[in-house]
Amino acid sequence: QVQLVESGGGVVQPGGSLRLSCVASGFSITRSGVHWVRQAPGKGLEWVAFHRHDGITKLYADSVKGRFTLSGDDSRNTVYLQMNSLRLDDTAVYYCTKDRDNTWAGEYWGPGTLVTVSS
Amino acid sequence: QSALTQPRSVSGSPGQSVTISCTGTNSDVGNYNFVSWYQQHPGKAPKLIIYDVTKRPSGVPDRFSGSKSGDTAYLTISRLQGEDEADYYCYSYAGTYVVFGGGTKLTVL
Numbered sequence A: 001q002v003q004l005v006e007s008g009g010g011v012v013q014p015g016g017s018l019r020l021s022c023v024a025s026g027f028s029i030t031r032s033g034v035h036w037v038r039q040a041p042g043k044g045l046e047w048v049a050f051h052r053h054d055g056i057t058k059l060y061a062d063s064v065k066g067r068f069t070l071s072g073d074d075s076r077n078t079v080y081l082q083m084n085s086l087r088l089d090d091t092a093v094y095y096c097t098k099d100r101d102n103t104w105a106g107e108y109w110g111p112g113t114l115v116t117v118s119s
Numbered sequence B: 001q002s003a004l005t006q007p008r009s010v011s012g013s014p015g016q017s018v019t020i021s022c023t024g025t026n027s028d029v030g031n032y033n034f035v036s037w038y039q040q041h042p043g044k045a046p047k048l049i050i051y052d053v054t055k056r057p058s059g060v061p062d063r064f065s066g067s068k069s070g071d072t073a074y075l076t077i078s079r080l081q082g083e084d085e086a087d088y089y090c091y092s093y094a095g096t097y098v099v100f101g102g103g104t105k106l107t108v109l
Helices: none
Strands: A003-007 A010-012 A018-025 A034-039 A045-051 A058-060 A068-073 A078-083 A092-099 A106-109 A113-117 B009-012 B018-023 B035-040 B047-050 B064-069 B072-077 B086-093 B098-100 B104-108
Touching: A003 A092, A003 A106, A018 A034, A018 A092, A018 A113, A034 A078, A045 A068, A045 A078, A045 A092, A045 B086, A045 B098, A058 A068, A078 A092, A106 B047, B009 B018, B018 B086, B018 B104, B035 B064, B035 B072, B047 B064, B072 B086
Parallel strands: A010 A113, B009 B104
Antiparallel strands: A003 A018, A018 A078, A034 A045, A034 A092, A045 A058, A068 A078, A092 A106, A092 A113, B018 B072, B035 B047, B035 B086, B064 B072, B086 B098, B086 B104
């Protein structure tokens, strides 16, 4: 069945970097897009980025553009979110979610990984 | 990339119906039929309950329905049950990005 599992979260100082991984099973990232969505503590959901199945189209929210970069490893069926120049307001649970058949809807979600940016 | 506008909270009694609005612009909700809705219980990952404005994934009860008029989308929950108490978020494609609503807390009285 379809599963997504995020990893790579942790505590990092402002200005630091982290790389999150989203390991997918039950589907191929070469056939379905993957979104990253985050949720700051006690706050709402915020769309972060989208990795399209072609591996070429990558979209980013303005709040992370120029700091976060998506990449994919087809052999590992994994999408990565490289996060640089981290700021205090990047603190959140980061989820990856499978796009449902080019509808831009997040059909299956991972459990999330917590990123804490703190000095 | 402004967030879609949702009421912060709504409430209803078991058996009643509630409707949650989601107002965007002609750059997102008004221009695309890629509107979806998510239910989130505390401490859990979101769950897709409506996509493409009106469609329900398999397993989602038909008590949940979606619609759209102009720049505003709506989620209606009929025959409210206690388990429906949760946060609800709308979400729309906007051409070069995707945007969420601020979320609505549903309280079942």
